[in-house]
Amino acid sequence: MKLPSKIYTFLIFLFLYAPIIVMIVFSFNSTNSTGLMAGFSLRWYAVLFSNKNIMQALYNTLILAVASALIATVIGTAAAVGIDKWKKNLFRSSVMGVTNIPMMTPEIVTGVSMMLLFVFMGRVIGRQGILGFGTILIAHVTFNLPYVILSVLPKLRQTDPHLAEAAQDLGCTPLRSFFKAVLPSISPGIVTGMIMAFTLSLDDFIISYFTTGPGFQTLPIAIFSMTKKRVKPDMYALSTLIFVSILVLLILTNVAQARGENKKKKNI
Amino acid sequence: MKKILSIMLALCVFTVPLLLVSAQTDVETLRGSTLTVYNWGEYISDGSDGSLNVNKEFETRYGIKVVYDTFENNEVMYSKIKGGGVNYDVLIPSDYMIERMISEKMLQKLDFANIPNDKYIDSKYKGLPYDPQDEYSVPYSVGMIGLIYNTKKVLDAPTSWTALWDKRYKKEILMINNPRDAFAIAHAVLGISYNTTVDADWKAGAEKLKEQKAFVQSYVNDEVFNKMESGESALAPYYAGDFLTMQENNPDLAFVYPSEGVNAFVDAMCIPTSAQNKAAAELYINFMQSPEIALANAEYIYYASPNTAVLANEDYSLKDNEVIYPDNASTLKTEIFSNLPPATLKLMSSLWDEVKTYEGKAITEENVEEDNSATESKTGLSSNTKTIIGLGAFVGVAAIYLIYRTVQKKKRENV
């Protein structure tokens, strides 16, 4: 990298990380201010772990993100495999059009329209107060699906269509041939889609806000109601912990991948 | 048997009213059930800073799980409930909203046999217009709105709402971000009743609010705490009880009930018709007005208590507080909100949209001569920069279009 590029990269990352640095610094504040640094203390970390609501919200968020990412990955991968085989016709392009809707629709519209649907469904089945874990899960799967499909489809396009046929000619059932021949080659796309889905679900606030009910509060919703008043440094402490754990995870996977690549090179 | 005995013993430890409760409802059958409560944000003693965690106390006492959610204002609460997607067992809205919900059959009558602690409610708060027969609600806390100001920034102590229109505090004024309260302040200045149903009055209020917009730093609800405490803003209309919380963190703050009059409100507990656990809801309402719990809440939220047992309690630290129990209470001009007819409500929200989307450009130009240097550094994008950015955007779009043409050409060439 040349010097100007280095400076530019540094500036962009400074911009991306400025609020995060502020957050980390103030998580160690000794007073409850998020604007004035009074002194160093770990009290907000203690406060955080004793806050049952936040811990419950964190747990809910993780459960929701994992469940919705898994469901979206299964349905979405299956859909991509199916769509890939279709001829290019009006039906296919309209299905793809529909797939793009959730990405093109503002989140607030998605959230509100799903709420309207759920409330209507609730009336039909005669259940008031239908909003809860079930509805928020459906909503999350829905906005995750396009991301899974759109990351699996390109990989399918790259795989040799004769691969599955060859496997079947060798006596595999269609299902077996899929798992043995196709799946390995599209798995990077599936993993990307799943991570994408997990990330989106983890951070979603607007759609969750409209589709969840009492008793199932996710972390973004909890944070939202806190930012209405004031964010105490315990939220910063939580974010710092999340940040550090993701950072460690990223470093570990990076090191592992780099090692893997080096090994490959050596073997060659 | 042992279990029941220990529960009886435990109950005996608590005050007499609680014993009465156990006589009326079979608390034991509610054990293990869930109760959902929908209350204002930061409006309950929640265990922070060494206070009593009221919900936890209820859970341990009765074995009923409390699911507790908060809302930021009456309208948000109303929309959620009216939307029909969610059920709550206990709501704590304000007077006018209770009136509206009663008229729309969204609340159910309470069984006061299960709420013996209602006897502690001060007679002042009985038979109020929003619930004339006292059938639907039990007051939770009461208060008034007033003007909070920072004595370091506001030198001459204001006595009028017009301070919120004072040029000197331009861009340091906070305004309340909900139509009912905002219009009430404008109406107070204009000398109009808060409950007017004359369209022209509401339009006049909207004009007044638009006029104010150039001076407003930010429209806030509970964000006011942070902004006033940090000294970011000079003036803000907010509730007296919340002022006490802010003053704890910033002693420079002061409070006044403006002379034009203020809105007095009663927030009361009620049970919506869609409630799933009415028995537990009544138990909870009763619990909230039991002397020691009501005291814990009053001490924590700093709002005035309607509970006579609290007011009579020697330990109540806010007993003689000038702000929430003003001496001149009788001479203060106060008005309670009442429910507005649907047409007025619609007009109000439409006018409020107008106020909020209104661009207060006139005032910035006007002030240019006045204090040129200050305006220059203190306004955002001037119209000049806007034009420049606009041109830039146009060039950008044009560039993209050119690139697009090139791509298309390439494609054709390839073909």
Next chain:
Amino acid sequence: MNKKTSLGNRLVASPYLLWSVLFIVAPMFFVIYYSFTNSAGAFTFENITELAKYTDTFLRSIWFGVLATIICLVLAYPIAYIIAQTSSNAQRTLVALVMLPMWMNFLIRTYSWMAILQDTGIINTFLNKIGIGTIRMINTPGAVILGMVYNFLPFMILPLYSVMAKLDKSVIEAAQDLGGNRLDVVRKVILPLSMPGIASGLTMVFVPSVSTFYISQKLGGGSFDLIGDVIERQFQQSYNYNLGASISLVLMVLILFSMAFLTKFTTEGEGMVI
């Protein structure tokens, strides 16, 4: 392909088809239904005609959204290119670093910008110390746009990077060998080839920017209401689902039109690069 597999292929996608009809298409009909009815459920055009009042707000939102999108593109393009030029190890690390902020809650990050920008905030405290004095940054349109750029910049960098990483280096070298100067290479080779990335980046930044409400409330102080704020208020405060739905509908149509225009750029015509 034999009949059995084609049937299988149809079946394999059917859960998704069912899902998309139920949860993607059906909600859209609700939006349309509410747009054209009043609170009593009778057909009306009132909600649509009432929209004239919000023309200014629409224009402002689009204006802010376009600005934020262009700034994102300008900032992201060089960085994506720089990342794509580094070694594969460095690429992985840098991409991870771009994605990392997205894992942090965006409400908290926006809130933290408040602490940086406000009059008593970090920058102004510093400026006061060195004697420059307070510069008003928060509650200005600039702050709102900054918030948009900050929040959605990774959505621009990532698709751009992913097309640029796939660029065949030999093509660029060939162009250079053929005597193209640097600008020519960028204009004639890299830009056209990165078009799909630009298109999806533009979508992923423009759609959330134009419809945001949290950023304008926090960094704009509620004085620069965007169309997202108006929608949010209809559903949350005014309980006017009909008006809220009609504004949403118009917003969606606007977005779909601008996106239809944009997706003309993508050569493949279906889907986006993520």
